[in-house]
Amino acid sequence: MRRLLVANRGEIAVRIIRAARDLGISTVAVHSEADADALHTRLADVAVGIGPSAASKSYLVADAILAAAKDTGADAVHPGYGFLSERASFAAAVADAGLTFVGPDAATIERMGDKVAAREVARAAGVPTVPGTPGGVADADGAVAAADDVGYPVMLKAAAGGGGRGIRVVDDAEALRTAFGQASNEALKAFGDGTMYLERFVTRARHVEVQVLGDGTDAVHLFERECSLQRRRQKVVEEAVSPGISAQTRDAMTAAAVSLCREAGYRSAGTVEFLVDDETGEFFFIEMNTRIQVEHPTTELVTGVDLVAEQLRIAAGEPLRFAQDDIVRRGHALEFRVCAEDPEKDFLPSPGNVGRVTLPSGPWVRCDTWLEPDGKVPPYYDSLLAKVIVWGSDRTEAIARSRRALAEFSVSGIPTTAGLFAELLDQDWFASADFHTGTLEQWLATRGENA
């Protein structure tokens, strides 16, 4: 691998360019009109405009990206997260063009991206899945019959879903009949596939995920992250390792993730997501993300492994450089997603011009961002401004240091969510890690009433 095209923007494009540079790989940035002067565009060795500002006309146009790769002599493509990162057809097109795709092959992306197929892989690997239907259910009658076996409440989910869309939780057969048609139609519109399946709904669930690396033959885990603090099913704060599971659960869950990775012949960095029943300690496989994730730095801070660099090495054909025993965790890391949203106006997205920018730094604080002073936050893309990632020798120290780091974060001109995190850090339930996937929204609702 000599020249890498980064098919993305924002903080992850900057992050990938830096890892490539550390490995002596030259970089090509692609950019939309809105990003002509963006940090990733300027940091790369070569930059190519690929279309208008709307992502659908630039970052999502596979042909434009492949043409840019050809024109600049790139021999590899890193898709980052979002955009084309989990589109099997893109991975196939990259390979067909004779280039290296930094990620698993198209067939693996396709298999793990189909939730029904992914559950079958998990079962074959002996990994527990949420009690539910083994395949898609054909219609409302089939769903009701299946739910009788699974037990209410049940969650209806789209087989091709993502980002929390196409999901319904129902308490009884009547509600299930009503919800089925709506959810299936929604899934058909959003994903082009109306196939639905059913799962038991866990009332107090933690979202815990295991970072894995595989080279197609061997696989290792890099421990887990807890991502239970979510708003509208989008992660807001993540930490490594999980403060909410026992050592026994950790051992079993990480072993399960490695088994699944081996069963899939997985080759790249990936994340195996689990739901943990906070009342029973049971864990269940939910899905696998076949890409680098937004919260990957928390794992990097507790293991000292550069996950993007490892992705690049594996894509270049190198075998894993680690045996499981080589991966040692140390301390605790927290990540806060600072977004251009107004928490006082129901998180209204807030693009615009920014003036002064002060980013946190100092001992054991990392800030991954594309934000610069006197820049513009465009309305076309997601609202993530920066990730503030903090390490401490234990969780208490990480929390204290997070207070310091977040207090330093300041952007003039637009509202951000940075201030909200300071409040969050002061909550007793946060300090004691007594939370589940519904806690953040419950707290935000209470906070709104008290304001």
Added chain:
Amino acid sequence: MPRHEVVSPIPGVFYRRPDPGSPPFAEDGATVTEDQSVGLVEVMKSFHQIPAGAAGTLVEFLVDDEAEVDAGQPVAVVETG
């Protein structure tokens, strides 16, 4: 005729259709109610419908489909009364 300007409350990209495969929310010359959507603004991957804000006849759009708009920018005109 009194003219009511329909204003986008947020910055983003203005769309006249709910999705690329659907007809426009409202054609020029259509009769609209106060609550009826005349467009959609996409901002940072979230979508916000823009209601007419007044009942009457939608006489013109002031911005093109898929144009970038600012908060407070008029996007269409409704003749009331």
